[in-house]
Amino acid sequence: EVQLVQSGAEVKKPGESLKISCKGSGYSFTSYWIGWVRQMPGKGLEWMGIIYPGDSDTRYSPSFQGQVTISADKSISTAYLQWSSLKASDTAMYYCARGGSYSEGDFDYWGQGTLVTVSS
Amino acid sequence: QSALTQPASVSGSPGQSITISCTGTSSDVGSYNLVSWYQQHPGKAPKLMIYEVSKRPSGVSNRFSGSKSGNTASLTISGLQAEDEADYYCCSYAGSSSYVFGTGTKVTVL
Numbered sequence: 104e105v106q107l108v109q110s111g112a113e114v115k116k117p118g119e120s121l122k123i124s125c126k127g128s129g130y131s132f133t134s135y136w137i138g139w140v141r142q143m144p145g146k147g148l149e150w151m152g153i154i155y156p157g158d159s160d161t162r163y164s165p166s167f168q169g170q171v172t173i174s175a176d177k178s179i180s181t182a183y184l185q186w187s188s189l190k191a192s193d194t195a196m197y198y199c200a201r202g203g204s205y206s207e208g209d210f211d212y213w214g215q216g217t218l219v220t221v222s223s
Numbered sequence: 224q225s226a227l228t229q230p231a232s233v234s235g236s237p238g239q240s241i242t243i244s245c246t247g248t249s250s251d252v253g254s255y256n257l258v259s260w261y262q263q264h265p266g267k268a269p270k271l272m273i274y275e276v277s278k279r280p281s282g283v284s285n286r287f288s289g290s291k292s293g294n295t296a297s298l299t300i301s302g303l304q305a306e307d308e309a310d311y312y313c314c315s316y317a318g319s320s321s322y323v324f325g326t327g328t329k330v331t332v333l
Binding site: 140147148149150152162163164165166198200204205206208209210211213214215216 | 224226257259261263268269270271274275278280310312314316319320321322323324325326327
């Protein structure tokens, strides 16, 4: 069974760094893309970027380029989303999802989401 | 890269058909047959309903269908059921290895 299990909720202060994770299982982790999607409270979905763990090819939405870093450790089937300096506006639910069964951006399996709260 | 435009809400009675539009530009929806649709129930992760404009993943009801004309894609739900009440998002390839979601549509079953 394909599963994406994300790390737990985080509460951080502005300016702090953070790295959240997404562990894949039940499929060949290096043969599919992993994408990240933001959903701010009460708002819609926003496409952040994707990574191909097989060769670490990474692509970002222009809206998120330079704001976050997407990475992956294929040895432990885990993808990451990280911030070097959080802002209050980063408060949101973050989902990871698997792409590549069709196109790289078609997400057929999703994680449960990680809620990130940034508040002083 | 701006979000694709969807109506904020669409409603229908059980058994009816509804259509949700997704309007982009010639740089995204109009240029690629890479439009997908997601269903999201409150508090849940999204679910892929349509990919490549009109294809359904295995397990998705054939009551869901997609199409595209010019810069506008559409999702039609036929035989509306109570369980279809959810938020729906379109998504399109936007070039430069990036995708963009729509603004989202809340579907209400009356």
